[in-house]
Amino acid sequence: MISEKMKPLVNNNSAIRAMFEEGKRLAAQYGAENVYDFSLGNPNVPAPAEVNQAIIDLVNEEDSVFLHGYMSNAGYEDVRRTVADSLNKRFGTHFHENNILMTVGAASGLNVILKTLLNPGDEVLTFAPYFVEYGNYVRNYDGNLVVVSPNTETFMPNLEEFAEKIGSRTKAVIINNPNNPTGVVYSAEILTAMADILRRKQEELGIQIVLISDEPYRELAYDGVEVPYVTKFYDNTVICYSYSKSLSLPGERIGYLVIPDELTDSEEVFGAAVIANRVLGCVNAPSLMQRVIMRCIDSKVNLEAYDRNRNLLYNGLKELGFSCVKPQGAFYLFVKSPEPDEKAFCAACKKHNILVVPGTSFACPGFVRVSYCVSYGQIERSLPAFRKVAEEYGLC
Amino acid sequence: MISEKMKPLVNNNSAIRAMFEEGKRLAAQYGAENVYDFSLGNPNVPAPAEVNQAIIDLVNEEDSVFLHGYMSNAGYEDVRRTVADSLNKRFGTHFHENNILMTVGAASGLNVILKTLLNPGDEVLTFAPYFVEYGNYVRNYDGNLVVVSPNTETFMPNLEEFAEKIGSRTKAVIINNPNNPTGVVYSAEILTAMADILRRKQEELGIQIVLISDEPYRELAYDGVEVPYVTKFYDNTVICYSYSKSLSLPGERIGYLVIPDELTDSEEVFGAAVIANRVLGCVNAPSLMQRVIMRCIDSKVNLEAYDRNRNLLYNGLKELGFSCVKPQGAFYLFVKSPEPDEKAFCAACKKHNILVVPGTSFACPGFVRVSYCVSYGQIERSLPAFRKVAEEYGLC
Numbered sequence: 001m002i003s004e005k006m007k008p009l010v011n012n013n014s015a016i017r018a019m020f021e022e023g024k025r026l027a028a029q030y031g032a033e034n035v036y037d038f039s040l041g042n043p044n045v046p047a048p049a050e051v052n053q054a055i056i057d058l059v060n061e062e063d064s065v066f067l068h069g070y071m072s073n074a075g076y077e078d079v080r081r082t083v084a085d086s087l088n089k090r091f092g093t094h095f096h097e098n099n100i101l102m103t104v105g106a107a108s109g110l111n112v113i114l115k116t117l118l119n120p121g122d123e124v125l126t127f128a129p130y131f132v133e134y135g136n137y138v139r140n141y142d143g144n145l146v147v148v149s150p151n152t153e154t155f156m157p158n159l160e161e162f163a164e165k166i167g168s169r170t171k172a173v174i175i176n177n178p179n180n181p182t183g184v185v186y187s188a189e190i191l192t193a194m195a196d197i198l199r200r201k202q203e204e205l206g207i208q209i210v211l212i213s214d215e216p217y218r219e220l221a222y223d224g225v226e227v228p229y230v231t232k233f234y235d236n237t238v239i240c241y242s243y244s245k246s247l248s249l250p251g252e253r254i255g256y257l258v259i260p261d262e263l264t265d266s267e268e269v270f271g272a273a274v275i276a277n278r279v280l281g282c283v284n285a286p287s288l289m290q291r292v293i294m295r296c297i298d299s300k301v302n303l304e305a306y307d308r309n310r311n312l313l314y315n316g317l318k319e320l321g322f323s324c325v326k327p328q329g330a331f332y333l334f335v336k337s338p339e340p341d342e343k344a345f346c347a348a349c350k351k352h353n354i355l356v357v358p359g360t361s362f363a364c365p366g367f368v369r370v371s372y373c374v375s376y377g378q379i380e381r382s383l384p385a386f387r388k389v390a391e392e393y394g395l396c
Numbered sequence: 397m398i399s400e401k402m403k404p405l406v407n408n409n410s411a412i413r414a415m416f417e418e419g420k421r422l423a424a425q426y427g428a429e430n431v432y433d434f435s436l437g438n439p440n441v442p443a444p445a446e447v448n449q450a451i452i453d454l455v456n457e458e459d460s461v462f463l464h465g466y467m468s469n470a471g472y473e474d475v476r477r478t479v480a481d482s483l484n485k486r487f488g489t490h491f492h493e494n495n496i497l498m499t500v501g502a503a504s505g506l507n508v509i510l511k512t513l514l515n516p517g518d519e520v521l522t523f524a525p526y527f528v529e530y531g532n533y534v535r536n537y538d539g540n541l542v543v544v545s546p547n548t549e550t551f552m553p554n555l556e557e558f559a560e561k562i563g564s565r566t567k568a569v570i571i572n573n574p575n576n577p578t579g580v581v582y583s584a585e586i587l588t589a590m591a592d593i594l595r596r597k598q599e600e601l602g603i604q605i606v607l608i609s610d611e612p613y614r615e616l617a618y619d620g621v622e623v624p625y626v627t628k629f630y631d632n633t634v635i636c637y638s639y640s641k642s643l644s645l646p647g648e649r650i651g652y653l654v655i656p657d658e659l660t661d662s663e664e665v666f667g668a669a670v671i672a673n674r675v676l677g678c679v680n681a682p683s684l685m686q687r688v689i690m691r692c693i694d695s696k697v698n699l700e701a702y703d704r705n706r707n708l709l710y711n712g713l714k715e716l717g718f719s720c721v722k723p724q725g726a727f728y729l730f731v732k733s734p735e736p737d738e739k740a741f742c743a744a745c746k747k748h749n750i751l752v753v754p755g756t757s758f759a760c761p762g763f764v765r766v767s768y769c770v771s772y773g774q775i776e777r778s779l780p781a782f783r784k785v786a787e788e789y790g791l792c
Binding site for chain 2: 005010070271284
């Protein structure tokens, strides 16, 4: 009954589903307190109090037909202007409302821009390890995802291989900064080098290459590290943003695309993206949440909570002899597996009720992703279990 | 820069945009009070008071991480169970939560089920006049929309031509009941006849044909008319529902798909649809609105307001000599153009500051759509302007 394109997705999904079911089974058997689920990317820090207050105020103050009604498919103009102004203030950019397209989260934003840009057979480059859905998003529009292999020492982009893999069918590049699953942040130097390569290749090949920066973790950066704003490095840039993590609203599906004036054919691309957003069936980003964003444009989640988790888990695992690049952003550790087959390592962890995701899911075998968007208590309780795993591998 | 597939969409969009701009221009020139915009399908009746109360209660009562967080991609289980129970109570069906997939409105629901089902070249039948986006949704998945020509006397489906147009590549049929733009409601007799044809053709051709019923206007039916529940007529049925009109929440993007057990390979189709919802980037229907639906499952908008509008506008236009099937559902009149070229008629209306949509936009030239989801006052004020148009055409 289902389409040929969906079949591999359904088959592949079973593995993830099996893991989810396993977590539920373990929790039922040993009690939720005694299962250490580090597999999910669901924020455990609540939305800032201003968000719920804004919701209540909006419902009390605004006309229902306006608050819950249709607006332009791109989103309310004043919301888009507020987003543009806020970015301009923070990053010295010069966006206006017609650079901002409100979307049903970053995942939908990525779909919208890929539908806007891709012809069948076009190539989209990305850097391993990468969020596994990128492949699905690109294939939705009959594009091919081309993966640059990881630098497993630093998890910084392998720019030499990147330059080699750009070809006449390259239409876009997706980066994720700060990065899921490694937590690394690309510096200004790296973005400058990447932009230089892209400009050179555009000229050499006589093509346009769009750099799509997927930034749901932008506000989750630690140690005072700066996450550079990518449009300032390269003209053909599109930003995909989400409030899922920055305001802990993942279920609400609210984010935006930035399509700057500097992008080639910017106005046409923006117009087409608005249509893509409509015909993909989103029509517009959820209206009440758009109004919330406008009122909470300067709100932040409690980053301290994630930072405490990061330090506890990172230091704890290091002391036990595990190896890991200390992340500067997002809420993941990407830990080296003590044996080459990281799936066997995941299985060894599971024996101690620890659930982590194999790096193969991010096109980077030999590593596992450990999410620390969990309670501090779960991390504390898990460390003795991690110790047992470390002892089994002779790490401590 | 943009993809080949997007180009015709961008070109076609300019016409609609021009109309929108024209409306704004007229309002600026003559004052909004003196412009009679009947072009939009944006509900003007507010959401029931329970909706805003539920929002406030949820924010006050529920944990923020739960309320705004990720859930299963299909939606919260208890919300889906509540929807299933409500349908069972109303229509004598026997749905459970794994028949219900919460979606980002009906438009997204249509995309999800079409992505789930269609292979390139598959045909999807629909009946003119039809909502113009159906063609875009089908083409998103490289399907071909096949249009059954309208019966312009009754606007009931032309079942003879329907049977003729079903072929070996037919994968789905989309109906819209109550209908946009005509407002007609398909009776049990018509659905029985349609189902008989589908069953016969399935057997003859050895194929499965899915009847997709797009039902955003289900609750907007007048004169006590019953809108039959389509799953009771034909096993291979999928329902696309939206709360955009039934609770006046069009901007919030909340609806659901019903994929009943009786559908062939139902479980596989449901699983694939959940994945399609995820990889299209929706991920899940907005979380707060899902919880609102659960609390407001029995709420209704003020149908009386639409009914008053319907009678005022229908009777007013009839008295002036215009010709129109009296609608029993939705909030549109589909009025016969007094001259064959309905675009010329639209232009004549515009001279009197009346904005209506040409039937060509619904694959049904010779008619215009007049939306009555506007204020009663606008209809009252517009009738003298309609009189002038009628006089010009010698109708009165």
